[in-house]
Amino acid sequence: MAIWQAKRTLLIVGEGADEVAFLNHVKQLYVPRGCGLSVKIKNAQGKGAKHVVEWTARQMAIADYDKVAALLDTDVDWSPAVGKLAKKKKIQVLTSEPCFEALMLRVLEENPNGNAQALKKQFAPFVNNDATQSQNYANHFSPERLQAGRSHELTIDALLNLIKT
Numbered sequence: 001m002a003i004w005q006a007k008r009t010l011l012i013v014g015e016g017a018d019e020v021a022f023l024n025h026v027k028q029l030y031v032p033r034g035c036g037l038s039v040k041i042k043n044a045q046g047k048g049a050k051h052v053v054e055w056t057a058r059q060m061a062i063a064d065y066d067k068v069a070a071l072l073d074t075d076v077d078w079s080p081a082v083g084k085l086a087k088k089k090k091i092q093v094l095t096s097e098p099c100f101e102a103l104m105l106r107v108l109e110e111n112p113n114g115n116a117q118a119l120k121k122q123f124a125p126f127v128n129n130d131a132t133q134s135q136n137y138a139n140h141f142s143p144e145r146l147q148a149g150r151s152h153e154l155t156i157d158a159l160l161n162l163i164k165t
Helices: 017-030 049-062 080-088 100-107 116-127 143-150 154-163
Strands: 008-014 037-043 067-073 092-096
Touching: 008 017, 008 049, 008 154, 017 037, 017 067, 017 100, 017 143, 017 154, 049 067, 049 080, 067 154, 080 092, 092 100, 092 154, 100 116, 100 143, 100 154, 143 154
Parallel strands: 008 037, 008 067, 067 092
Antiparallel strands: none
């Protein structure tokens, strides 16, 4: 029996637990076993965009990946300098403007309103009031919804382009 090896490797770092749950949902939808792509998803535990980019760079020093991306919010610590650091380290930044919940609400064609706390509350019903569980994304974030969302959300388009097999 031959040992299967991935043809391509991808690391995607989520800023926090909600991003990681969504990324795992997307991985389950689009990356079947044996497809030639190995996707590793890690959690940077929040703390803002600069921390996520620096944490992601440290992960790259531990293991070698063909491509590396980070899904992060732009409302805390995002700046041209952080973008430049990501580019220098060859990390593709997938931005959630201003935050993950706003991005997800726009994919659902909802109108995001208010500050981060209000957006979390507005988004909660779409994920059974627990955005940290990947299975809670299944009802509202089908492949069809994600495909439709690509046309008006560059972050979703970039994510799906990264994981196409």
